[in-house]
Amino acid sequence: MTTPPPTALEFRKALGQFPTGVTVVTVEREPGLVHGMTANSFTSVSLHPMLIAICVDHRAKLLPLLQKKKRFGVSVLKDTQEAISEYFAKREQSAEAEQRLAIRYHWTPGGIPVLEGAILHLTCNLVDSHIAGDHTVFIGEVETAAVHDGEPLLFFRGEYRALAGNH
Ligand SMILES: Cc1cc2nc3c(=O)[nH]c(=O)nc-3n(C[C@H](O)[C@H](O)[C@H](O)COP(=O)(O)O)c2cc1C
Structure with missing residues (x-):
């Protein structure tokens, strides 16, 4: 007897069994203005050279902003930043909403925006991309990495979690 392939919903639910952290990928969309997107498809890829990947x-x-600018930031969110993850998972972004959520950007000396309060800031140069089904895998070469205090926000079975002992 063979097992039938999962439906899209079953596939999504099944993959939710894999716990991840949560990142926000940021790009300068216009001079001084930022577009961010919540992504948990982030992974490390290579040490020499230092490469990471995200699927968009x-x-x-x-997607078109990444393709155009070719430079981006990755901020690994802290366990207190769930509302920020939800905000960057919405299609509409506004200065008013960012003010309300106290979202602030830090601009690296290289001119890449990252999110204040995250536990890790990476700045990356886009070096490769691969179309894979309905997503594109972007490969970034890491230029800078800044590690900060705090515990990570986790995502598991479609819900936010924190490390045991943190709540
Ligand atoms: C926890 C979480 C993880 C997500 N991970 C990804 C991801 O890795 N890739 C992706 O394309 N969308 C991901 N999304 C969905 C996007 O954040 C969402 O579709 C967003 O609106 C798209 O951003 P846009 O404003 O650039 O269109 C995720 C959403 C959540 C809540």
């Missing part, structure tokens, strides 16, 4: 849905506004 073809419908995401971030």
